[in-house]
Amino acid sequence: MTDDFVFKSIGEILINKGLLTHEHISIIVKSQNNSNRLFGQLAVSLGFLKEDALLKVLSEIYVIDIVSLEFLYVNKETLMLLDYETAVLCSAVPFFTNENFIKIAILDPGNLSAIDMIRSRFKNLTVEFFIAKESEILRFLEIMKCNAEFIEKDPLFLLNKIIFDSVEAKASDIHFEPAENLVRVRVRIDGILYVLQTIDYEFWMRMKSKLKLMANLNITENRRPQSGHTRIYLAGKAIDLRISTHPGIFGENFVVRIFDLLNGVMSLAELGFLEEDFLWLKKAISFPSGIFLIVGPTGSGKTTTLYSLLKEINSQSVNIMTLEDPVEYQIEGIKQLDLREEGILSFSDGVRSILRQDPDVMLIGEIRDEATAATAIRASLTGRLVLATLHAATPIEGIRRLIDLGLKLSDFIPSMIGIFSQRLVRYLVDGEYKSRFPIAEYIYFSETLKKNLLQKNDISICKVDKSFRTASAKALKDKLTDSEEIKRVLGNGDI
Numbered sequence: 001m002t003d004d005f006v007f008k009s010i011g012e013i014l015i016n017k018g019l020l021t022h023e024h025i026s027i028i029v030k031s032q033n034n035s036n037r038l039f040g041q042l043a044v045s046l047g048f049l050k051e052d053a054l055l056k057v058l059s060e061i062y063v064i065d066i067v068s069l070e071f072l073y074v075n076k077e078t079l080m081l082l083d084y085e086t087a088v089l090c091s092a093v094p095f096f097t098n099e100n101f102i103k104i105a106i107l108d109p110g111n112l113s114a115i116d117m118i119r120s121r122f123k124n125l126t127v128e129f130f131i132a133k134e135s136e137i138l139r140f141l142e143i144m145k146c147n148a149e150f151i152e153k154d155p156l157f158l159l160n161k162i163i164f165d166s167v168e169a170k171a172s173d174i175h176f177e178p179a180e181n182l183v184r185v186r187v188r189i190d191g192i193l194y195v196l197q198t199i200d201y202e203f204w205m206r207m208k209s210k211l212k213l214m215a216n217l218n219i220t221e222n223r224r225p226q227s228g229h230t231r232i233y234l235a236g237k238a239i240d241l242r243i244s245t246h247p248g249i250f251g252e253n254f255v256v257r258i259f260d261l262l263n264g265v266m267s268l269a270e271l272g273f274l275e276e277d278f279l280w281l282k283k284a285i286s287f288p289s290g291i292f293l294i295v296g297p298t299g300s301g302k303t304t305t306l307y308s309l310l311k312e313i314n315s316q317s318v319n320i321m322t323l324e325d326p327v328e329y330q331i332e333g334i335k336q337l338d339l340r341e342e343g344i345l346s347f348s349d350g351v352r353s354i355l356r357q358d359p360d361v362m363l364i365g366e367i368r369d370e371a372t373a374a375t376a377i378r379a380s381l382t383g384r385l386v387l388a389t390l391h392a393a394t395p396i397e398g399i400r401r402l403i404d405l406g407l408k409l410s411d412f413i414p415s416m417i418g419i420f421s422q423r424l425v426r427y428l429v430d431g432e433y434k435s436r437f438p439i440a441e442y443i444y445f446s447e448t449l450k451k452n453l454l455q456k457n458d459i460s461i462c463k464v465d466k467s468f469r470t471a472s473a474k475a476l477k478d479k480l481t482d483s484e485e486i487k488r489v490l491g492n493g494d495i
Helices: 005-018 022-032 039-045 053-060 084-090 111-121 134-145 155-168 201-214 273-283 304-313 349-356 370-380 395-404 411-416 446-458 468-477 483-490
Strands: 091-095 100-105 126-131 173-178 182-189 192-200 226-234 235-248 251-262 290-295 320-325 335-336 361-364 385-390 416-429 434-443
Touching: 005 022, 005 053, 022 039, 039 053, 039 273, 039 416, 053 126, 084 091, 084 111, 084 134, 091 134, 091 192, 091 411, 091 416, 100 111, 100 134, 134 251, 155 173, 155 192, 155 235, 155 251, 173 201, 173 235, 182 201, 201 226, 201 235, 201 251, 273 416, 273 434, 290 304, 290 370, 290 411, 304 320, 304 361, 304 385, 304 416, 320 349, 335 349, 349 361, 349 370, 361 370, 361 468, 370 385, 370 411, 385 395, 395 411, 395 416, 395 434, 416 468, 416 483, 434 468, 468 483
Parallel strands: 100 126, 290 385, 290 416, 320 335, 320 361, 361 385
Antiparallel strands: 091 100, 173 182, 173 251, 182 192, 226 235, 235 251, 416 434
16 A cells, blocks of 8 residues: 555545545645655644544544553653664554553554564564554653653653552542642542652642643632543543642642543442342332432542442433533433533522423432522422432431521422432451442431421431441441441441
């Protein structure tokens, strides 16, 4: 296959897709006479074509996956497996390896001589090729030119390494905490914060600007809290990052919450609930209408459980809609609305909007105010099943929270199915804490309980069907964890 034939083939495909015109092709071919750049890259540099669109077309032509190197950390040893001269000649860089195979990002997947040359360098490994953006490959070639010393000197590469290491460690959050002369970086793993490293303040200034740009935040605003989110790809793995800032005496504190989309939404059975809790949750979502709340502090697994409940309900005969800020995991077959991306001003406005879409089941990411609470209750009274989270520690406090928001018992008790609170406790295995499992406390609102509450207008008559004390005792009896872990999660009151 000649270069001219490839140019014409790619050009024809781009014309057929409506991405280029015949006039564009003519200009690109003329420019090719004075340049050694590839046809597609010239189209991009001339402003005729977006690079993302080019990569998608080349991916289809050569049946090759796309890899984003922008946020990818590649360790020095992997990067230097390919000598610099070959890397430049082939416009290719290695980005992952193990004992069996190596992954190579290449600019031109149609360059068979380059592919053969690289394969000859790794005869004992299976070589897998990916296509990447020219700017990203050139950046890694520059790092290789500097003999990989640039890795430790580039703040943005260091940021990539921190994100990469945190994802690999299955951290839920990264904390960047400025002090007087340095910035401490901590990661939360299984609910516990660990110091990852400290970084120079000068490095941090560039890193925080990059974080703000990633999340579309105002880089000049330092005195007010901001929040946003972005999606990145680490070796083909989709990762969502929720980035929030808060001013402090030594500068802005950043928290980056990590959502690994590759793992997807677990089924309810996979979450590790005790059988009685599992069956209770199944019962709660079996109702055709009403409102079901999950409460608990940040990091207690509320949203994970809600997504699993949606997955349990999801079917072709049910119209499920969600309203979130932001959408954390995507579930096929469910209509999910992102509050900000849809331009919706508040949860209450969003609920009113999606009610016009005839939903059977609604998920409200968080009830924050009276308007949202009232709208959610009204939806549950009109034949919808409404699932939502609420910031309260326990089911009883969940009731109090609704009252504090301005609702009366008579407003929400008639449609209330149950309130479920959970915590995540670490397993103790051979003297080491590993992973986590949920323990729960909950109230089911039977018709008898509803009647008594409405008659007496006194929430003190509410008793939980199962308490954290009972759940803790069960976990200790089954030797799933120890009393120190229970105290850490719940305090001394429930031992």
